[in-house]
Amino acid sequence: MEIYNFSKNIGKKITKFDSDFVISRIIQSGEMQTNVGCMYLEENGIIGFHQAVVPQLLLVLNGEGYVRGEKEEYAKVQLGDAVFWEKDEWHETKTDTGLNAIVIESEQLNPSSFMPLKK
Structure with missing residues (x-):
């Protein structure tokens, strides 16, 4: 068994696109290159508007x-x-109070196969 750390303190500060958050990379795998990371947004944090x-x-x-x-x-x-968000879709995430999220990026994502839409 091995135990790894993806906490905020080992992450990288991101400021591109006027962003203000930290991301800790978790894994990159597969031929279609799937990336998984954990994003930490503090109070008034933002993942800036980008494609x-x-x-x-x-x-x-x-x-x-x-x-x-x-x-x-x-x-x-x-x-x-x-x-x-689809490929090339413009998007932004922001918070007033703080937010932590896992981000998964891959050409092969199809969340509707497993999750219902929020009502």
């Missing part, structure tokens, strides 16, 4: 915040929410 390079799934672990796509209409997200 998704590949399909991306954001899984909120704790805290709450707001996400948007190309329109400037924000939707509230919280623990248990999963947000999916």
Whole structure:
């Protein structure tokens, strides 16, 4: 058995696209190159408005915040929410109080195969 650490203190501070968050990379695998990381947004943190390079799934672990796509209409997200953006889709995530999330990036993402849409 091996025990690894993906806590915030070993992560990398991201400021690109006027962002303010830390990401700890967890794994990269597969021929289609799947990337998994944990994002830590402090109070007033933001993942700045940018295009998704590949399909991306954001899984909120704790805290709450707001996400948007190309329109400037924000939707509230919280623990248990999963947000999916297609390749090339413009998007942003922000929080007033803090938010932690797992991010999965891969050409092969299809969350509708397993999860129902939030009502």
